[in-house]
Amino acid sequence: EKGGYEHFMLKEIFEQPKSIHDTMRGRLLVEEGVIKMAGIWDHVERFKNANRIIIIACGTSWHAGLIGEYLIEEYARIPVEVEYASEFRYRNPIITDKDVVIAISQSGETADTMAALKLAKEKGAFIYGICNVVDSSIARITDAGSYTHAGPEIGVASTKAFTAQLTILTLIAFKLGKHNGNLGNADFMSLIAELDAIPKRVEEVLSSTHEQIQQIAKDFVSTSNFLYLGRGYNYPAALEGALKLKEISYIHAEGYPAAEMKHGPIALIDENMPIVIIAPKKGHYDKIVSNVQEIKARKGKIIAVVNKGDRQVSEMADYVIEIPETSECFSPIVASVPLQLLAYYIAVYRGANVDQPRNLAKSVTVE
Numbered sequence: 029e030k031g032g033y034e035h036f037m038l039k040e041i042f043e044q045p046k047s048i049h050d051t052m053r054g055r056l057l058v059e060e061g062v063i064k065m066a067g068i069w070d071h072v073e074r075f076k077n078a079n080r081i082i083i084i085a086c087g088t089s090w091h092a093g094l095i096g097e098y099l100i101e102e103y104a105r106i107p108v109e110v111e112y113a114s115e116f117r118y119r120n121p122i123i124t125d126k127d128v129v130i131a132i133s134q135s136g137e138t139a140d141t142m143a144a145l146k147l148a149k150e151k152g153a154f155i156y157g158i159c160n161v162v163d164s165s166i167a168r169i170t171d172a173g174s175y176t177h178a179g180p181e182i183g184v185a186s187t188k189a190f191t192a193q194l195t196i197l198t199l200i201a202f203k204l205g206k207h208n209g210n211l212g213n214a215d216f217m218s219l220i221a222e223l224d225a226i227p228k229r230v231e232e233v234l235s236s237t238h239e240q241i242q243q244i245a246k247d248f249v250s251t252s253n254f255l256y257l258g259r260g261y262n263y264p265a266a267l268e269g270a271l272k273l274k275e276i277s278y279i280h281a282e283g284y285p286a287a288e289m290k291h292g293p294i295a296l297i298d299e300n301m302p303i304v305i306i307a308p309k310k311g312h313y314d315k316i317v318s319n320v321q322e323i324k325a326r327k328g329k330i331i332a333v334v335n336k337g338d339r340q341v342s343e344m345a346d347y348v349i350e351i352p353e354t355s356e357c358f359s360p361i362v363a364s365v366p367l368q369l370l371a372y373y374i375a376v377y378r379g380a381n382v383d384q385p386r387n388l389a390k391s392v393t394v395e
């Protein structure tokens with residue numbers, strides 16, 4: 029059942045070229061230049077006329093939501109807020125019938141997300157679900173939705189569900205942007221062609237980084253802290269990289285927007301602090317270069333995720349992980365893959381139970 033892999037988590041990491049493809053299947057019609065999503069299309073005016081979109085979720089799904097905010101605001105120009113379901117439900121939030129609330133949940137059973145959705149529904153918002161588990165409670169209570177079709181995710185740490193959520197959010201952003209005129213046809217066509225090739229890019233990353241990451245992981249088995257940094261679309265990817273590591277390896281890790289480093293975390297940097305920095309060419313590259321210089325000056329150990337052929341960041345880094353170049357909006361999908369592998373191998377070498385980490389459950393049905 030693990031398909032020859034040692035753990036479900038590794039199997040699920042390697043399934044991503046297929047799961048991302050499955051999530052797009054029947055929806056992304058590149059030749060025709062169309063994105064077909066009945067859940068969106070049947071209610072497209074609700075989205076178009078929304079005062080704002082509020083995304084609610086927990087954990088990894090909340091990280092996907094943060095990237096969703098960047099996507100929907102950039103391409104559809106609709107204001108988006110992202111909130112932890114647990115905070116949203118208890119703070120008497122302002123919700124009207126002009127709001128669209130999107131819940132993101134792999135399991136579709138998360139208690140806080142469910143309760144937040146019920147509240148939004150009572151206040152008249154249109155509620156939309158992005159779930160992986162078909163016919164789950166959240167999928168049933170929502171007015172409409174899109175399944176991620178990533179297939180069953182057994183490992184407690186979410187991997188393929190996350191990249192499938194990003195795929196759906198990308199499709200939604202492009203579809204809404206095309207419909208409301210904020211995303212011109214030429215840009216739309218080139219973006220969807222690139223999206224169509226993402227499963228292949230993920231396949232490339234898996235094969236080009238798998239062995240290298242096992243080597244890197246060996247050097248960090250006894251580390252007790254990690255920082256993960258990224259900017260723009262890759263800031264949430266840094267949060268997610270850090271969450272993966274802490275969940276399964278029990279190493280303390282924090283994700284930060286790279287520019288926030290000088291507002292505090294930089295005090296932590298010395299020769300014992302490994303810093304994973306996501307630095308693709310497209311997306312504030314020059315700014316990242318100066319962040320890396322600041323880390324280097326303080327002797328932090330730099331693990332850089334860069335595009336193939338990168339020079340500036342690579343020259344300063346202790347470890348260089350190369351990913352293919354993509355438009356900025358797709359880079360969290362591609363960059364997340366080596367970070368999943370890094371967390372996985374560090375945990376394996378520490379002897380941790382990666383599929384069943386202590387204290388965690390696959391679906392959190394109590395608040």
Ligand code: F6R
Nearest residue numbers: 087088089133134135138185186
């Ligand atoms: C992280 C993880 C959790 C879940 C969170 C939400 O690897 O598994 O953080 O992402 O509990 O779960 P869902 O998406 O099922 O609502």
